[in-house]
Amino acid sequence: MAQWRALLLPGDMMVVAAGLVVCAYAVLSLWRGGAPDGAVVRAGGRVVAEVDLNRERRIDVPGPLGVTVIEIQPGRARVASDPGPRQYCVRQGWLTQAGAVAICAPNEVSLSLTGRAADYDSLNY
Amino acid sequence: MTPSTIELTPTAEDRRIARHAAAAIVLTVAEAAIPLPLPGVKPGLANIVTLVVLARWGWREAVWVSLLRVLAGSLLLGQFFAPGFFLSLSGAVASLLVLGLAMHLPRRWFGPVSHSILAAFAHIGAQLVVARLWLVPHDGVFYLLPVFALAAVVFGLVNGLVAARLLAELPSSPAAGSTPVSATPQPGPLDREADHPER
Numbered sequence: 001m002a003q004w005r006a007l008l009l010p011g012d013m014m015v016v017a018a019g020l021v022v023c024a025y026a027v028l029s030l031w032r033g034g035a036p037d038g039a040v041v042r043a044g045g046r047v048v049a050e051v052d053l054n055r056e057r058r059i060d061v062p063g064p065l066g067v068t069v070i071e072i073q074p075g076r077a078r079v080a081s082d083p084g085p086r087q088y089c090v091r092q093g094w095l096t097q098a099g100a101v102a103i104c105a106p107n108e109v110s111l112s113l114t115g116r117a118a119d120y121d122s123l124n125y
Numbered sequence: 126m127t128p129s130t131i132e133l134t135p136t137a138e139d140r141r142i143a144r145h146a147a148a149a150i151v152l153t154v155a156e157a158a159i160p161l162p163l164p165g166v167k168p169g170l171a172n173i174v175t176l177v178v179l180a181r182w183g184w185r186e187a188v189w190v191s192l193l194r195v196l197a198g199s200l201l202l203g204q205f206f207a208p209g210f211f212l213s214l215s216g217a218v219a220s221l222l223v224l225g226l227a228m229h230l231p232r233r234w235f236g237p238v239s240h241s242i243l244a245a246f247a248h249i250g251a252q253l254v255v256a257r258l259w260l261v262p263h264d265g266v267f268y269l270l271p272v273f274a275l276a277a278v279v280f281g282l283v284n285g286l287v288a289a290r291l292l293a294e295l296p297s298s299p300a301a302g303s304t305p306v307s308a309t310p311q312p313g314p315l316d317r318e319a320d321h322p323e324r
Contacts, residue, residue, distance in 0.1 A: 007289035011234030015242050019278035022246070026271040 036098040036113035039077045041070055044108045063107035070111055142186055146193035149174040153198035166276045176237045176288035184225050191217050208260055212252045219251030220244035241285030245277035
């Protein structure tokens, strides 16, 4: 074993390590099933915003009852506040999976995450 | 037999290339008998010969040995001009280009293991590009990249270590023109075939 070890030069170890880093990076970037890459916000059935999930931002969406606030952060999104009576969409919390949807029915606003490998093809109500 | 009007006199270099190519071809054929878990993941044992030739005889001879191996290996396996042949060829060409650069890395720090792993990555890179452009026109092929990358590291490491060991243990006297690889078969028909490139 030591005989074989002697054949490994310092630079070789670095190349091996770099190769393993490339492997890890490839796994993380190519095999992330269900990670979202964008968010679609609809109001009254119309798309009002289509954003990527790379940077933080807030989107104010007006509806019949008032303003619904959508909050976007890297890799996730949520309905931060909504004028609806039951607050279902707010209590859903952060959406992190592609295909996840939060619907604020009273204010006619919906937030859905898009991605390559969404769990659903479409949702119907 | 009518004496040929054209006399080809192989030089010592020709014979050396032919011997090394023959050794590489034997490894290619032997490797084809190993069952593989996934198409495309291969140990690439023949590259050990390429690495040894590169270290001892330089890049030009390594190119000859590698390309002759791809050509004759595919002929023997019935793969000539089949998709697998073009994948092998693209991988071999990319590896050789990277080896041509990698061999200039400082010898004190970077040995055959580095060369082997870098060449293995070039190999899978070129193969994936060819596969994506031509055979599987869909980004789905890149889904296998992590598997290929891991195979490149593991087999690159193993092949590089074997090549380094061979280089360390075999006598370095180039005078005899003897082959450093003991697995070389009788220089038979393959030898002559490999000699054909006119030079």
